[in-house]
Amino acid sequence: MKKVISSRDISELIANGGDPSTLPANALYTPSAIDLLNTLKVKPAGTASTTKPDSASAAPQCPLTRQVSNxxxxxxxxxxxxxxxxxxxxxxxxxxxxxxxxxxxxxxxxxxxxxxxxxxxxxxxxxxxxxxxxxxxxxxxxxxxxxxxxxxxxxxxxxxxxxxxxxxxxxxxxxxxxxxxxxxxxxxxxxxxxxxxxxxxxxxxxxxxxxxxxxxxxxxxxxxxxxxxxxxxxxxxxxxxxxxxxxxxxxxxxxxxxxxxxxxxxxxxxxxxxxxxxxxxxxxxxxxxxxxxxxxxxxxxLCDNSEWHPGVVCGVPPQDKEATPSDLQAEELIKTITEMIVNKIQN
Ligand SMILES: [Zn+2]
CATH class of the missing domain: 3.40.225.10 (Class II aldolase/adducin N-terminal domain)
Known part of the structure; x- marks a missing residue:
């Protein structure tokens, strides 16, 4: 019976310092394991191309296992x-x-x-x-x-x-x-x-x-x-x-x-x-x-949004509108003009 290898097996192998390119080619790989190997650009042993890679066409090395000396x-x-x-x-x-x-x-x-x-x-x-x-x-x-x-x-x-x-x-x-x-x-x-x-x-x-x-x-x-x-x-x-x-x-x-x-x-x-x-x-x-x-x-x-409480309401009631500086200046002006008119009438 063929060995089944999951993405978890591969993750554990890497975490323990192993090289995924040494995995057996004749094992059964789960879809997520195949995806992980593709992500890592790794082919299990024996499945690699037999053509000799040159420096221009060689596939990029897996970053998870790559060792750099210089x-x-x-x-x-x-x-x-x-x-x-x-x-x-x-x-x-x-x-x-x-x-x-x-x-x-x-x-x-x-x-x-x-x-x-x-x-x-x-x-x-x-x-x-x-x-x-x-x-x-x-x-x-x-x-x-x-x-x-x-x-x-x-x-x-x-x-x-x-x-x-x-x-x-x-x-x-x-x-x-x-x-x-x-x-x-x-x-x-x-x-x-x-x-x-x-x-x-x-x-x-x-x-x-x-x-x-x-x-x-x-x-x-x-x-x-x-x-x-x-x-x-x-x-x-x-x-x-x-x-x-x-x-x-x-x-x-x-x-x-x-x-x-x-x-x-x-x-x-x-x-x-x-x-x-x-x-x-x-x-x-x-x-x-x-x-x-x-x-x-x-x-x-699947769609449990019970924690979703947006608390947002549309529009601002007009009575909540705060006085702006220009409103205050206009009010001051009206007050001054009113006082001038009252003085004029009284005189
Ligand atoms: Zn930050």
Whole structure:
């Protein structure tokens, strides 16, 4: 009987320092295991192409198992230089969409078993340069780069340790999703298909001081089942199989939260997609290998928005309108003119 290998088996193998490319080719792999191997660009032993790879066509190595001996030359290699440009591009997109402010936000990409490329501290994400980037190990020690690494990298590293599929993490403060994080209201579900498939539930991680290990731990506790996490009174962090994939989650969650806020102001109860149709979306999502807590739930439990209390009402009653400075000036003028008229009559 053939051995069955699940994504969990592969994750445990990697966590124990094993190499997934040594897995047997003649075993049975579950769909999520195949997806994880594809994500990691790994083929089990014996299934690799017999054509001799040359340096131009060789498949990129799996970042989870890659060992780097000369860190400085790897930092300046064409492969890493391309990733530095990709991070600058994503930084610019975050800034142009108002997802980051001041020097806020940070981006990381895992490039080797114990090496992560990340953004520096104190630089606007809209104006990053490739030469600003840093290498850190999985404990957060800086290994390369002239600028100091972001203090929030500790959160990214905790996420990568807890979720092997998290090759890239993006953190930002997009205003609509951050509004939910400040109100500590988890966005309701089952409203828009794209959100259900690519993101799903966006839970709220407890507040901790930015840059602290505690912050990383509270987010990391959620990344096995969620790729997008709202950070209470702070912002949003997402993970993906690449930097663009992680960034997309940021766009999707903020657009979703904005739509929910607008829809709530229309003054009618929000309607959900029917549960059987949500079940269809979850089947598609599972086939894509994207985690979701709700795979384990019964159909009747899928769209439980009982925690959703928007508390928003439409319109402001006219009597609540506060006097503005120009109102006060006009009142003062009327009073002066009235006094002048009264004086004139009395004289
Ligand atoms: Zn932040």
């Amino acid at each position: 860190i400085e030359s790897f930092f300046n290699s064409p492969e890493i230089n391309q990733l530095k440009n990709d991070i600058c591009d994503i930084g610019r997109r975050l800034w142009e969409r108002d997802y980051v402010d001041g020097n806020g936000g940070n981006i990381s990409v895992r490039v080797a078993q114990n090496l992560v490329l990340c953004t520096p501290t104190m630089v606007s994400k809209g104006f990053l340069k490739p030469t600003d980037m840093c290498f850190v190990d999985l404990d957060g020690n800086q290994k390369s780069g002239v600028k100091k690494r972001t203090s929030e990298i500790l959160m990214h590293l905790e996420m990568m340790k807890a979720q092997p599929k998290a090759i890239s993490c993006v953190h930002a403060h997009p205003p609509h999703a951050t509004a939910f994080a400040v109100a500590r209201i988890q966005p309701p579900t089952c409203m828009i298909p794209e959100m259900e498939i690519l993101v799903g539930e966006a839970p709220i991680a407890d507040y901790s001081t930015p840059g602290s290990v505690e912050m990383g731990k509270s987010v990391a506790a959620l990344v096995k089942q969620h790729n997008t996490i709202l950070m209470a009174n702070h912002g949003v962090v997402t993970w993906g199989t690449g930097v663009e994939d992680a960034y997309w989650k940021m766009e999707i969650v903020d657009a979703y939260c904005r739509t929910i806020v607008f829809a709530t102001q229309l003054g009618t109860e929000l309607k959900t997609i029917s549960r059987d149709k949500v079940q269809d979306l979850l089947k598609m999502k599972k086939a894509l290998g994207i985690p979701d807590r709700r795979y384990e739930l019964k159909e009747c439990e």
